[in-house]
Amino acid sequence: MNRMDLYAAMREKKSALCVGLDPDPTKFPKHISRDHKGLVEFCKAIIDVTQEHCVAYKPNLAFFEAFGPAGWDMLAEVMDHIPKHIFTIADAKRGDIGNTSKMYAKAFFEHFDFDAVTVAPYMGEDSVKPFLEFDNKWVILLGLTSNKGSADFQRIATSDGMLYENVLRKSQSWGNADNMMYVVGATHGEELSHVRSLVPDHFFLVPGVGAQGGDAATVIRHGANDMGGVLINASRSILYASDGEDFTSEAEKECLKLNKDMSALFED
Amino acid sequence: MNRMDLYAAMREKKSALCVGLDPDPTKFPKHISRDHKGLVEFCKAIIDVTQEHCVAYKPNLAFFEAFGPAGWDMLAEVMDHIPKHIFTIADAKRGDIGNTSKMYAKAFFEHFDFDAVTVAPYMGEDSVKPFLEFDNKWVILLGLTSNKGSADFQRIATSDGMLYENVLRKSQSWGNADNMMYVVGATHGEELSHVRSLVPDHFFLVPGVGAQGGDAATVIRHGANDMGGVLINASRSILYASDGEDFTSEAEKECLKLNKDMSALFED
Numbered sequence: 001m002n003r004m005d006l007y008a009a010m011r012e013k014k015s016a017l018c019v020g021l022d023p024d025p026t027k028f029p030k031h032i033s034r035d036h037k038g039l040v041e042f043c044k045a046i047i048d049v050t051q052e053h054c055v056a057y058k059p060n061l062a063f064f065e066a067f068g069p070a071g072w073d074m075l076a077e078v079m080d081h082i083p084k085h086i087f088t089i090a091d092a093k094r095g096d097i098g099n100t101s102k103m104y105a106k107a108f109f110e111h112f113d114f115d116a117v118t119v120a121p122y123m124g125e126d127s128v129k130p131f132l133e134f135d136n137k138w139v140i141l142l143g144l145t146s147n148k149g150s151a152d153f154q155r156i157a158t159s160d161g162m163l164y165e166n167v168l169r170k171s172q173s174w175g176n177a178d179n180m181m182y183v184v185g186a187t188h189g190e191e192l193s194h195v196r197s198l199v200p201d202h203f204f205l206v207p208g209v210g211a212q213g214g215d216a217a218t219v220i221r222h223g224a225n226d227m228g229g230v231l232i233n234a235s236r237s238i239l240y241a242s243d244g245e246d247f248t249s250e251a252e253k254e255c256l257k258l259n260k261d262m263s264a265l266f267e268d
Numbered sequence: 269m270n271r272m273d274l275y276a277a278m279r280e281k282k283s284a285l286c287v288g289l290d291p292d293p294t295k296f297p298k299h300i301s302r303d304h305k306g307l308v309e310f311c312k313a314i315i316d317v318t319q320e321h322c323v324a325y326k327p328n329l330a331f332f333e334a335f336g337p338a339g340w341d342m343l344a345e346v347m348d349h350i351p352k353h354i355f356t357i358a359d360a361k362r363g364d365i366g367n368t369s370k371m372y373a374k375a376f377f378e379h380f381d382f383d384a385v386t387v388a389p390y391m392g393e394d395s396v397k398p399f400l401e402f403d404n405k406w407v408i409l410l411g412l413t414s415n416k417g418s419a420d421f422q423r424i425a426t427s428d429g430m431l432y433e434n435v436l437r438k439s440q441s442w443g444n445a446d447n448m449m450y451v452v453g454a455t456h457g458e459e460l461s462h463v464r465s466l467v468p469d470h471f472f473l474v475p476g477v478g479a480q481g482g483d484a485a486t487v488i489r490h491g492a493n494d495m496g497g498v499l500i501n502a503s504r505s506i507l508y509a510s511d512g513e514d515f516t517s518e519a520e521k522e523c524l525k526l527n528k529d530m531s532a533l534f535e536d
Contacts, residue, residue, distance in 0.1 A: 022368070062364060062371035068379035069344050072337035093364050095388065096330060097415045100290070103330035111336035120363065120388045122410055124417020142390055147365045149392020156434055157427045166424055 001087050001115045002136055003178050003203070007228045009055045009085070014266045015259045016220070016228060018056035018089065018205065019046070020235030021078065022063045027240045029247045036070050043078040046239060049248040053255035056087040056231050058205075079112055087231075088114045089140060089205070095120040095127045102130040109134045116140050118183060118205075121167045125174055132175045139180050143168050144195060146185025146208030168198050177201035177227075184223065186214025186232070192222035196229075204230050209258070210237030216261035224265050234258055269355050269383045270404055271446050271471070275496045277323045277353070282534045283527045284488070284496060286324035286357065286473065287314065288503030289346065290331050295508045297515045304338050311346045314507060317516040321523035324355040324499050326473075347380055355499075356382045357408060357473070363388040363395045370398040377402045384408050386451060386473075389435045393442055400443045407448050411436050412463065414453025414476030436466050445469035445495075452491065454482025454500070460490035464497075472498050477526070478505030484529035492533050502526055 010016055023043055025034035032038045047057065059078060064071035082088055090108040094117060095101060101119075108117045109131075116138035119128055131139045144154055144164045154164040161169075168182065184195050186208035195204070204223050208214040209232050216232050223230045234254070241250035278284055291311050293302035300306045315325065327346060332339035350356055358376040362385060363369060369387075376385045377399075384406035387396055399407045412422055412432040422432040429437075436450060452463050454476035463472070472491050476482040477500050484500050491498045502522070509518035 024367075024371075060364075060368055060371075062362070062368045062375070065340075065375035066371040066379070068375065069337065069340035071375070072333075072340045076337050091364075093388070093391075094330070094361065096328075096359075096361050097413070099292075100328055100330045103292075103328075103334040107330070107333035107336065107339070111334070120361070120390050122388050122390045122421060123361075123413050123415060124420030124422070126415055126417040128417075145365070145391050147391060147394055149394040149396075152392030152438060153390060153431065153435060154392070156431065158431070159425045163421065163424065163426070163431060167421060170420060 003227060006055065006087055009087070010228045011266060013053065013055055014263065015053060015055050016230050016232050016262050016265060017054040017255060017258055018058050018231045018233040019050050019054045019238055019255070020058045020060060020091070020207070020233045021046070022060040022235045022239065024063060027243070029243050029245060031245055036067065036074055039067070040074050040077045044081045045248050046251055047081050049252045050238065050255050051083055051086060053252065053259055054086070056089060057082050058089040058091045058233055060235070061090060061092040076112070087116070090114040090117040093118050093120050093142070095123050097123065098126045098130055101127050105131045105134060109137045116181065118142065121171060128171065128174055132179050137179065139175060140205050141167070141171055141180060141182055143182040143184050144191070145183060146214065150185065165198060168195065172199065172202070177203070181205050183207065186219050189214070189218055190222055192219060196223055196225065200225065203228070205233060206230055207233045210234040216258050217264065220262050220265045228265065232258070232262065271495060274323065274355055277355070278496045279534060281321065281323055282531065283321060283323050284498050284500050284530050284533055285322040285523060285526055286326050286499045286501040287318050287322045287506055287523070288326045288328060288359070288475070288501045289314070290328040290503045290507065292331060295511070297511050297513060299513055304335065304342055307335070308342050308345045312349045313516050314519055315349050317520045318506065318523050319351055319354060321520065321527060322354070324357060325350050326357040326359045326501055328503070329358060329360040344380070355384070358382040358385040361386050361388050361410070363391050365391065366394045366398055369395050373399045373402060377405045384449065386410065389439060396439065396442055400447050405447065407443060408473050409435070409439055409448060409450055411450040411452050412459070413451060414482070418453065433466060436463065440467065440470070445471070449473050451475065454487050457482070457486055458490055460487060464491055464493065468493065471496070473501060474498055475501045478502040484526050485532065488530050488533045496533065500526070500530065
């Protein structure tokens, strides 16, 4: 999917919501089994009830891989259930030397037909470029993450600003706003405005809303640009809105609440 | 496997060799099919002929994942074929927020029973710690990698040395020499001595020998310590030593050559 189509979907749905699929069986409603069958059933139910209210899905690979080889089969079943017109992100945090990144790109873009994959920047340009060689596919590069550990290296002072600022500046030349986005954490609040000044055109994938403490209205205020510019991810606050049989209706309520918080993005 | 047992295996075999399993069907000998069956057959043949000459295997996840869900089944078959007493490394370059890293750790340590997994440091301490909570399991953290892109961020100047030096210094407090190793590229030659001065006790996993241009004798001279201290990885130079029916005997020859280059490590 290209950037125009993504923004068109956002305007149509009045939403910048990305639903993160982090299926943790220990948090499933009690009536859903904690096995292969239950995981797929749970994800399908979440997709059924959220697909009118979101513009992207972000399966978190770790929660599938924890099941071993069967986990990748589950991922295939879940991907098959996501409507083809909705943007999909493999939250995989991959990145390796060139010949290896190329194989990861084949896995996510050719085998699964994801629109995007999250990539870690530590190994530099040649670890990212192979992902950029696929038409209408996206790299979402880690910029500033939402976890406590982002202070350890991302915020380290270099001769030219903090490390994450170097990552944002340098990597913009590797691709463009039509094939790269950045992960920029929402728990850092107004810092988003600063990041937006460094990266005027690219979309940001913003985690940290909901369970991690960020709020969507703040993200829109500081992070949006005139092509939308933000995908706001929520995972746990939607998936585990209730542990009862009403988990789908509660998940839907959470989506509507988040979309309401984003309404400023779609005002004329 | 613990550090004593790893070093004992090294002394017994007079080897610090890690065989990287990066099975690329386009490079297979012509008589081996380029499908699921061929990939497993190829890896098993390599394991059969190298297991007396190496102390570790490092399957590269990307080369399996490029096959989609079937790739993880292939990985399971390959792992089943590796003798239990040989150290195994999931070269997966994972790392994410805590609850997600925990799931990756379950995948590699519980489901597959790997001894170690490679982890990227960009997200900081809380992205690495969950991997350290498993007994007799190891994190192999990216320090200084062997690719050209290592110059982009790893070598960036900070207020306290280069970024990779910060990573090496800070992360040593997260674990210890019995549950952490570091990836330190061999293409950087004498820089290994400097890295060893920063990290006296931990093992280094050294890629870049063979196809990438580093040599094993130099690695031993600059990187070893009194508990061995280095695992030297070679992948392509062993796996694709020949594209004929003699690929196993040529692979074995390459192992013997590499082990000869490492002999200084085992002299009294």
